[in-house]
Amino acid sequence: MNRVRLLDTTLRDGTQGEGISLTVADKLRIAQKLDDLGIAYIEGGFPAANPKDQDFFRRAQSELTLKNAKITAFGSTRRPSTTVETDEGVRALLDSGAPVITIVGKAWDFHVHEALRVELADNLAMIVETVAWLKKHDREVIFDAEHFFDGYRHNSEYAISTLQAAADAGVDWVTLCDTNGGTLPDVVADIVKQVRQVVSVPIGIHAHNDCELAVANTLAAVKEGALMAHGTINGIGERCGNANLISIIPNLELKLERPCLPTKAHLVHLTELSRFVSEIANLVPHSYQPFVGHSAFAHKGGIHVSAIARNPDTYEHIRPELVGNERRILVSELSGLSNLQHRAEELGLNIEGRTQEVRTLLNRIKQLEYEGYQFEGAEASQELLFVKLLGGYEELFQFESMRVEATQQVGSAITSEAIVKLSVQGEMVHTVAEGNGPVNALDEALRKAMRPFYPVIDTMHLTDYKVRVLDEKDGTAAKVRVLIESTNGYDIWRTIGVSENVIEASWEALADSMSYFLLCVAKCGEAQSMELT
Numbered sequence: 001m002n003r004v005r006l007l008d009t010t011l012r013d014g015t016q017g018e019g020i021s022l023t024v025a026d027k028l029r030i031a032q033k034l035d036d037l038g039i040a041y042i043e044g045g046f047p048a049a050n051p052k053d054q055d056f057f058r059r060a061q062s063e064l065t066l067k068n069a070k071i072t073a074f075g076s077t078r079r080p081s082t083t084v085e086t087d088e089g090v091r092a093l094l095d096s097g098a099p100v101i102t103i104v105g106k107a108w109d110f111h112v113h114e115a116l117r118v119e120l121a122d123n124l125a126m127i128v129e130t131v132a133w134l135k136k137h138d139r140e141v142i143f144d145a146e147h148f149f150d151g152y153r154h155n156s157e158y159a160i161s162t163l164q165a166a167a168d169a170g171v172d173w174v175t176l177c178d179t180n181g182g183t184l185p186d187v188v189a190d191i192v193k194q195v196r197q198v199v200s201v202p203i204g205i206h207a208h209n210d211c212e213l214a215v216a217n218t219l220a221a222v223k224e225g226a227l228m229a230h231g232t233i234n235g236i237g238e239r240c241g242n243a244n245l246i247s248i249i250p251n252l253e254l255k256l257e258r259p260c261l262p263t264k265a266h267l268v269h270l271t272e273l274s275r276f277v278s279e280i281a282n283l284v285p286h287s288y289q290p291f292v293g294h295s296a297f298a299h300k301g302g303i304h305v306s307a308i309a310r311n312p313d314t315y316e317h318i319r320p321e322l323v324g325n326e327r328r329i330l331v332s333e334l335s336g337l338s339n340l341q342h343r344a345e346e347l348g349l350n351i352e353g354r355t356q357e358v359r360t361l362l363n364r365i366k367q368l369e370y371e372g373y374q375f376e377g378a379e380a381s382q383e384l385l386f387v388k389l390l391g392g393y394e395e396l397f398q399f400e401s402m403r404v405e406a407t408q409q410v411g412s413a414i415t416s417e418a419i420v421k422l423s424v425q426g427e428m429v430h431t432v433a434e435g436n437g438p439v440n441a442l443d444e445a446l447r448k449a450m451r452p453f454y455p456v457i458d459t460m461h462l463t464d465y466k467v468r469v470l471d472e473k474d475g476t477a478a479k480v481r482v483l484i485e486s487t488n489g490y491d492i493w494r495t496i497g498v499s500e501n502v503i504e505a506s507w508e509a510l511a512d513s514m515s516y517f518l519l520c521v522a523k524c525g526e527a528q529s530m531e532l533t
């Protein structure tokens with residue numbers, strides 16, 4: 001069966017998404033990664049739009065080493081008032097040096113009248129002349145028939161005549177665009193089928209996601225014979241975005257058995273590529289994103305985990321490794337013994353013949369979550385619970401007392417002071433420290449107490465502090481959940497504390513953070529080799 005050609009438009013339609021802006025260097029880095037994945041066409045930008053995109057095409061020629069992809073420049077048919085010889089947009093397309101050119105043209109009579117404000121025949125002439133001119137300059141030409149599905153529903157004869165005009169002028173591909181993203185998959189399938197009966201040029205599909213159906217519409221079109229699929233990485237694009245190639249690709253390769261990459265093994269790059277583009281575009285990766293999200297293969301329910309341990313096919317539609325992702329087993333109030341057994345094994349704890357102790361830990365976690373803890377987001381506190389109950393862990397210090405005060409005098413900033421009393425290695429330690437807030441003062445006082453015994457403590461610090469009020473209706477008596485994120489410069493870990501008092505909750509999370517760090521140092525020797533799970 002013919003390979004489906006992928007056209008990635010992250011660098012063109014993707015940048016039409018609100019909040020997305022890429023530098024030329026960003027675009028070049030993404031293009032290189034797209035090529036590594038095996039994308040056939042990389043639509044690099046709209047050279048008539050801005051100098052940045054012109055620069056991209058210039059630099060792409062010397063700075064990219066492409067094994068799989070052809071660089072594609074995007075523009076429109078000539079303007080109504082120009083000729084192809086004089087049209088600046090058409091000139092910019094040729095000047096880009098791209099071997100492939102996509103031109104968008106109107107396929108909906110309503111748009112010809114309303115957006116272009118020309119006669120229907122003039123629009124056909126614009127399409128024919130532009131395609132013929134680009135073909136005369138030896139370019140591979142893709143005609144993006146804008147609003148094709150809407151146009152077909154309103155005036156199928158005219159919509160088809162735009163494709164026919166492009167075909168007569170020698171176009172290589174015609175793309176049927178669901179520009180407004182409002183078409184349903186059965187309608188897409190039906191229209192693609194009808195178009196194939198009358199148009200002999202290979203067909204592509206370009207779907208937008210306004211009804212969250214862009215991926216479904218793309219697959220429907222491919223099933224009906226479309227041979228080119230357009231989309232963007234993570235579905236970024238104008239309004240609600242474009243069809244998400246990160247979902248289209250594995251669906252084509254693994255579900256429809258329609259090859260679209262050089263080999264199935266290339267799928268393994270998907271997760272990394274998705275996260276790379278999020279990072280470059282300054283977007284937070286979507287945890288629940290199918291195939292590549294952090295949660296895409298995260299199993300939480302005890303019944304699921306029990307079955308997964310027997311055979312992963314019970315609750316996974318594919319093996320996560322195929323797309324470069326990984327299975328994760330979560331521990332929470334919805335866990336059963338299986339979740340905890342799995343986690344204990346991950347932590348290297350011997351639980352053979354200790355079912356009752358594991359059950360006790362399970363019940364403890366369920367009780368703590370009932371009280372407001374959430375261990376999924378605080379893996380370090382969770383690990384401490386495991387080692388305390390199953391690993392023979394001994395506390396590094398015993399808490400005796402603490403006091404925190406805030407002071408402000410007229411004309412000066414508020415300061416905080418913390419006093420803590422601990423027993424460390426059998427010695428009573430009493431320290432005082434100031435900070436710019438109560439948590440900072442507590443952190444400093446705790447460090448001061450621990451430093452003589454564990455000097456390595458100064459290689460870690462807190463990076464984030466979040467408080468959430470639980471059960472707000474109880475007003476000041478409500479509990480708060482404090483989440484602290486810490487790092488030693490190499491690894492990051494999160495700890496949790498819950499109390500009706502924010503200082504107590506903060507202390508708990510702080511103490512866990514330092515205990516966890518020292519546990520890892522003891523386990524791994526060097527802070528750098530901390531292995532967080």
Ligand SMILES: CC(=O)SCCNC(=O)CCNC(=O)[C@H](O)C(C)(C)COP(=O)(O)OP(=O)(O)OC[C@H]1O[C@@H](n2cnc3c(N)ncnc32)[C@H](O)[C@@H]1OP(=O)(O)O
Nearest residue numbers: 046048049050076077078079080104105106115116146179
């Ligand atoms: C469906 C899509 O996503 S198509 C791609 C959309 N992407 C973009 O528009 C991003 C880049 N765009 C730009 O930088 C600018 O809009 C430019 C450079 C293309 C044009 O800028 P301007 O000349 O200032 O025109 P403006 O943006 O106001 O209006 C668009 C013009 O394109 C014309 N146009 C729209 N579609 C087509 C078409 N298929 N063929 C020819 N001309 C077209 C419009 O009629 C209008 O021209 P007019 O003002 O002479 O009537």
Ligand SMILES: CC(=O)C(=O)O
Nearest residue numbers: 104144146147177179
């Ligand atoms: C061409 C294009 O981006 C569209 O019709 O949506």
